Amino acid sequence: MPRSGAEARRRLRQAALELYKERGFDQTTTAEIAARAGVNERTFFRHFPDKREVLFDGEADLRDALTHAVAEAPPGLEPLDVLLGAFLKAGRLLEENRPFSEPRLEIIAATPTLRERELAKAALLTDALTDALRRRGVPARLAALAAQTGWAAFHQAAQSWIDDPSDPLSTHLHQTFADLQSLSATRTRPPSPPAGG
CATH class of the missing domain: 1.10.10.60 (Homeodomain-like)
Known part of the structure; x- marks a missing residue:
């Protein structure tokens, strides 16, 4: 026992x-x-x-670590930079628990009821991040967008790290956030009007 x-x-x-x-x-x-x-x-x-x-053990610790890191970030940073710093700090929890994190993701992916629970947990976490950004003075609309986008980037980086553990999670996080910034910096042309229109 x-x-x-x-x-x-x-x-x-x-x-x-x-x-x-x-x-x-x-x-x-x-x-x-x-x-x-x-x-x-x-x-x-x-x-x-x-x-x-x-399968969601430690979720409260992750949320607390993230919101604390957002609150403690230096002033003057853009919201996504604040979130990247927070995810880099909180990501250590995932790295310490890799033997749990890897099979956990596989089990959730294979089970519809668990995917629903994961979405509900993600919503609580993004709400907490939104509130933490708002307390830093980020307008509500931008705080919500940054929190949701940042969480999606974190989730993708974590999956990349599970798939390719040759690099630490921090490397995957930096790459994913760099990709996110590249996407937001890309200017798209409006579609051309149809010929003869």
Whole structure:
């Protein structure tokens, strides 16, 4: 039996990942996760409200790290530069948890109900980032756009890092944000009117 709460939580997360990969998320019960972790089902529910939340463990820590980094960023930075700095700092949490992050993304991608939960969590996170940017004086409309765009860039960088771990997450983040700036700097010509129109 795991002695500490932190150890029980770690074992529950590991057991859930193993079972979700072996049987699929929908076919796995909380009782089976608890048994694999060597604890009883009551212990599972002391740590997680349901079996979905095992895969979103640490989401509150990530949100707190991001909003704190936004608040602490030097004054005068553009919103996307503030967010890049915040994602670089918070990304260390993902790098420290890579053995959890990688299979987690695969399980979520394969499970529609988990993709819905991930979208709901992302909405909460972008709302928190929007509020943090607004507290820096960024107008509400721009803060919301920056938060949503920045989160999409972070998500893409994290997936690139999972796919190609030869470079650290920071390299993928810098590349993705550079791509984002290139896209926003590209001037597109309005479509030509149809001939004879």
